[in-house]
Amino acid sequence: xxxxxxxxxxxxxxxxxxxxxxxxxFMYVSRNWDRDAAxxxxxx
Amino acid sequence: MNKVKMLTxxxxxxxxxxxxxxxxxxxxxxxxxxxxVLYPYSRFTARCDVPTMIGxxxxxxxxxxxxxxxxxxxxxxFATDTIDSLNETCLQAAISDEDAKxxxxxxxxxxxxxxxxxxxxxxVQLESAGTVYRRFWIVxxxxxxxxxxxxxxxxxPLNATAA
Amino acid sequence: xxxTVILFLVLYYVIVLGIGYWALRRGxxxxxxxxxxxxxxxxxxxTALTLQSTSMSGYMFLGAGGLGFSQGYWALxxxxxxxxxxxxxxxxxxxRMRKMSQMMASLTSIEYLEKRYPSPAxxxxxxxxxxxxxxxxxxxxxxxxxKGMALVTGIPYPLALAIxxxxxxxxxxxxxxxxxxxxxxxxxxVMLVGVMWIVIAALSELGGLTAANTAIRELDxxxxxVWGKGLGFEGQWGVVAGAVLIFSIGYMGxxxxxxxxxxxxxxxxxxxxxxxxxxxSLLFVPAPYLVGILAILILPGLDxxxxxxxxxxxxxxxxxxxxxxxxxxxxxxxSTADSLLLQTGSxxxxxxxxxxxxxxxxxxxxxxxxxxxxxxxxxxGYVVALVEPPTVFSIVIFATSVLGSAFxxxxxxAVWWRKANTAGALASMIxxxxxxxxxxxxxxxxxxxxxxxxSGVVCSTITMIVVSLATQKLSPVPPHILDAMDVASRVGxxxxxxLAATEFELANEAAAVGRALGEGRDx
Numbered sequence: 133x134x135x136x137x138x139x140x141x142x143x144x145x146x147x148x149x150x151x152x153x154x155x156x157x158f159m160y161v162s163r164n165w166d167r168d169a170a171x172x173x174x175x176x
Numbered sequence: 177m178n179k180v181k182m183l184t185x186x187x188x189x190x191x192x193x194x195x196x197x198x199x200x201x202x203x204x205x206x207x208x209x210x211x212x213v214l215y216p217y218s219r220f221t222a223r224c225d226v227p228t229m230i231g232x233x234x235x236x237x238x239x240x241x242x243x244x245x246x247x248x249x250x251x252x253x254f255a256t257d258t259i260d261s262l263n264e265t266c267l268q269a270a271i272s273d274e275d276a277k278x279x280x281x282x283x284x285x286x287x288x289x290x291x292x293x294x295x296x297x298x299x300v301q302l303e304s305a306g307t308v309y310r311r312f313w314i315v316x317x318x319x320x321x322x323x324x325x326x327x328x329x330x331x332x333p334l335n336a337t338a339a
Numbered sequence: 340x341x342x343t344v345i346l347f348l349v350l351y352y353v354i355v356l357g358i359g360y361w362a363l364r365r366g367x368x369x370x371x372x373x374x375x376x377x378x379x380x381x382x383x384x385x386t387a388l389t390l391q392s393t394s395m396s397g398y399m400f401l402g403a404g405g406l407g408f409s410q411g412y413w414a415l416x417x418x419x420x421x422x423x424x425x426x427x428x429x430x431x432x433x434x435r436m437r438k439m440s441q442m443m444a445s446l447t448s449i450e451y452l453e454k455r456y457p458s459p460a461x462x463x464x465x466x467x468x469x470x471x472x473x474x475x476x477x478x479x480x481x482x483x484x485x486k487g488m489a490l491v492t493g494i495p496y497p498l499a500l501a502i503x504x505x506x507x508x509x510x511x512x513x514x515x516x517x518x519x520x521x522x523x524x525x526x527x528x529v530m531l532v533g534v535m536w537i538v539i540a541a542l543s544e545l546g547g548l549t550a551a552n553t554a555i556r557e558l559d560x561x562x563x564x565v566w567g568k569g570l571g572f573e574g575q576w577g578v579v580a581g582a583v584l585i586f587s588i589g590y591m592g593x594x595x596x597x598x599x600x601x602x603x604x605x606x607x608x609x610x611x612x613x614x615x616x617x618x619x620s621l622l623f624v625p626a627p628y629l630v631g632i633l634a635i636l637i638l639p640g641l642d643x644x645x646x647x648x649x650x651x652x653x654x655x656x657x658x659x660x661x662x663x664x665x666x667x668x669x670x671x672x673x674s675t676a677d678s679l680l681l682q683t684g685s686x687x688x689x690x691x692x693x694x695x696x697x698x699x700x701x702x703x704x705x706x707x708x709x710x711x712x713x714x715x716x717x718x719x720g721y722v723v724a725l726v727e728p729p730t731v732f733s734i735v736i737f738a739t740s741v742l743g744s745a746f747x748x749x750x751x752x753a754v755w756w757r758k759a760n761t762a763g764a765l766a767s768m769i770x771x772x773x774x775x776x777x778x779x780x781x782x783x784x785x786x787x788x789x790x791x792x793x794s795g796v797v798c799s800t801i802t803m804i805v806v807s808l809a810t811q812k813l814s815p816v817p818p819h820i821l822d823a824m825d826v827a828s829r830v831g832x833x834x835x836x837x838l839a840a841t842e843f844e845l846a847n848e849a850a851a852v853g854r855a856l857g858e859g860r861d862x
Contacts, residue, residue: 135552139565140412147419148621154423155617158430158610165434165610213852227513230360244851247444249844267855285702286446286689293677295511295684295709297702312852321856323849330842332849334856 180260183214184308187255188326195313195324199331207317212326214261214309216243216269218276221305222250222284224298239284241276243269243307248276248283254327256308269307277302344653347662348491348669351529355670396671397476397483399627402732405645407631411555411562413572414628416579420587421624425616428590433600433609435754438827440601442846448598449690452746455753455820456764459695464768466690468745469594470712473683475738476595478720479731480676481507484669485724490649491665497725503673504721510677511684511713530671531619533664534626537648540655541633554636562635581740581790589739589792592747595682603843645731683716684709737779737791744771744795748803754828756807757821762814763807771799826850 133141190198192209199207217240225234238251244267280302288298311326314334321334406414436451445451449469453462484507485500492499545551555562559569566573590596603609627648634647641650649668652661688708693700700708723729745768752759775795778784784791826846 135549135556136412136563137565140415140563143412143415143419143565144625147415148422148625151423151426151617151621154430155426155613158426158613162430162610165607213855215848215852242847242851245444245847247847265855267851281702283446285705286685289681289685293510293681294513295681295706295713296513297706300702310848312848314852314856323845323852325842325845328842330845332841332845334849334853 180262181266182258183261183266184256184306185214185259186308186310186327187257188311190313190324190326190329192313194329195315195326198324198329199315199317199322203317205317207315207322210314210316210321212264213312213314213323214264214266215312216267216307216309217241218243218269218271218273218280219305219308220277220280221303222280223301223303224284224288226288226292226298227294227296237284239280239302240308241271241279243267243271243276246271246275246279248279250284250287264311266309273304277304341658343658344491344662344665347659348666351663351666352670396668396675397480397731398735399623400648400668400672401483401486401645402479402730402735403627404631404634404648405643405730405732407628408634408641408644408647410567410571411559411564411632411635413565413567414631415625416565416582417586418625418628420583420585420589422620423617424586424588424590425620426613427587428596429600429609429613429616432591432597432750432754433603433612435827436597436600436750437603437609438843438846439754439823441843442823442826442850444847445601447686447690448594448601449686451601452594452749452753452764456749456759456761457817457820458761458765460765461761461768462690462694464765465594465746465749466686466694468768468772469742470683470687470691472738472742473595473679473686474716474720475734477676477679477683477716478723479734479738480672480679481717481720482724482728482734483731484672484676486643486646487649487665487669487672490646490653491662491669500721500724504717507673507676507680508714508717510673511680512710527671529663529667531623533652533660533667534623534630536656536660536664537630537652538626538633541630541637541651544655545633545636551633551636555632558635562632575788577787577789577793578784579790581793584796585736585739585743585790585792588747588796589743591750592743592745593739594686594742594746595679597750598682680713680716684713687712740779740790740792740795741772741775743792744775744799745769747771747796748800752803752807754824757816757824758807758811759803760807760810760814760816762810763803763805766806767799767803770802771795774798822850 133145136144192212196207196209220239220241222237222239223234224237225232238253239248240251241248281300284300284302285298288300289295313324313326315322315324322331323334324331403414403417406417439455440448440451443451443454445454449462449465452465453459481500481504484503485496488494488503489496489499494502542548542551545554552563561568561570564570572578600609603612630651631644631647634641634651637654638647638650641647649665652664656664688700688705692708693705697704748759748767748771749764752764772795775791778787778789778791778794783789783794787794
């Protein structure tokens with residue numbers, strides 16, 4: 133891909149993908165952290 | 177004759193009903209306001225002058241020191257009312273004036289340096305403005321007790337073991 | 340560089356200072372108060388941006404580009420960890436540390452360590468280590484500022500360096516920074532747009548990424564590999580692990596970065612800041628490394644690899660844009676130097692001088708201690724940067740390895756492990772710092788094929804666990820700290836549905852009210 137060896141392409145795209153997945157898991161696990169924040173923003 | 181004690185209270189917009197509605201709206205459970213608690217703070221006015229690119233400017237900041245834990249914080253301007261404390265639980269301040277003043281000075285200078293990003297003497301002059309009280313609503317909901325701030329509407333659960 | 344570049348550079352500063360001047364004139368004292376109070380609650384975007392950029396600018400614009408230029412795609416191991424650093428930091432310790440520090444009323448991240456692991460020795464060791472190592476970061480910024488200024492204005496490096504140091508000291512002592520701070524957001528925007536512009540210009544100059552890679556392959560195919568130029572790091576997983584870890588978990592051990600957690604307003608802030616930090620990192624972190632790699636083709640005769648990004652900008656961007664982007668980059672470097680110096684001064688005066696030498700120090704004495712230290716650090720930095728300037732990359736990697744190794748277990752275990760005690764934390768700080776330091780200076784990287792960060796963190800973590808477990812009876816964790824940890828964690832007395840609404844600021848009041856009402860019931 134892009135003229136790169138496979139490992140390099142994996143390094144270039146694999147890690148960002150990993151962090152996006154991590155972000156997804158974190159957003160899921162912490163979903164109750166701002167349950168009411170949206171409602172409050174509307175109110176103010 | 178028992179003399180009624182008059183207190184200075186920070187004026188808050190959140191009354192018992194608003195505190196209740198907020199919690200019920202959040203949890204869809206019936207809540208009950210159990211009581212209110214008046215919490216003591218030592219109030220200071222800090223006059224300081226800070227350097228800027230157009231010369232030194234003087235400014236005034238409010239500083240409140242938690243009368244029980246001794247932790248200080250800078251505060252926005254606020255209005256006060258004078259009330260009697262007949263029907264409310266009023267907590268007693270536990271820290272000395274001197275400790276309160278030291279905490280206030282330390283916090284104000286630290287915050288100034290950090291926020292204005294400058295190392296300079298700020299000549300902080302602290303003026304004590306007595307004790308002010310903040311009202312917290314204690315709301316029971318299910319087996320939990322939640323404390324709601326009458327000024328900001330902020331909430332915090334009370335420790336289950338103490339409730 | 341051309342007159343147009345300098346014209347736009349000057350124009351940029353005139354605009355920035357003009358906005359600051361106007362804001363100060365118009366708002367006067369009241370505006371300052373707003374500025375002071377406004378900072379009390381820092382929202383998610385600001386938390387994310389400052390977390391990412393506070394300590395990194397010199398490294399990003401010089402170190403990262405230089406590494407890409409000299410090692411090719413190997414450099415991306417560093418970017419791979421860095422992309423997730425902010426997110427990892429916020430998700431692992433952000434919320435808990437915010438609440439713990441609130442409950443223990445700590446003003447600095449060093450004071451926080453002393454209150455969590457009660458012993459003056461903790462503060463002394465942590466404070467001295469931090470002051471010493473922050474000095475290296477300052478040095479990196481001074482070199483970056485001096486080199487950038489020399490390139491743009493064409494004045495000789497020694498004079499450019501002296502001007503850079505002078506401007507930074509003036510910011511720090513006279514409050515000029517306040518004017519510039521009003522435009523922080525504008526500045527990050529110019530920087531982000533500028534860096535993306537450099538990447539796009541470089542790619543279009545070379546006919547796209549595939550064409551560029553093909554050209555690099557013809558030059559030296561090992562530059563495209565993940566093992567560095569000439570496959571110098573082939574099979575050295577210990578070095579790779581260190582490169583990935585240094586800017587991912589390393590962030591959690593930086594006292595000057597974790598201090599940002601202490602300013603967040605609510606649990607939700609940590610969550611949303613994680614989102615912003617990731618978005619920002621995905622865009623911004625790989626870019627300088629990539630520009631460095633592309634510079635191999637654009638600037639084949641470059642003698643100082645660390646100038647790769649500045650030179651590419653000068654060569655490919657329109658002169659006016661170069662001026663603006665260089666100005667924003669220089670402003671970012673100086674702002675980083677300024678905040679590092681302030682933190683160094685504050686730790687030296689508050690955590691060391693006031694705590695150990697003169698507890699009754701007056702405000703004026705504290706100011707003089709801070710200023711004296713800041714001048715000393717700047718002067719030593721100037722001399723080192725002039726006489727034998729090390730690469731920005733090597734300075735930052737060294738300081739980060741030692742800081743991360745020393746403090747990572749202490750900060751993480753502070754909120755996650757109830758058995759982490761004073762003896763464990765103290766031993767882990769000393770062992771971590773010593774191992775990482777020795778690894779670098781005894782040249783153990785080559786013989787063991789392990790990165791100093793990797794060996795340092797492994798040793799300090801093992802030390803934390805072993806010593807804490809061995810000394811549980813001797814130095815137990817005090818009950819009030821265990822209580823604070825319970826409150827800071829999600830489990831325990833706070834049911835999930837109240838978590839979102841919980842106001843960190845009220846933690847102490849809630850504890851006091853809880854105690855008072857509990858006692859009242861007993862009577």
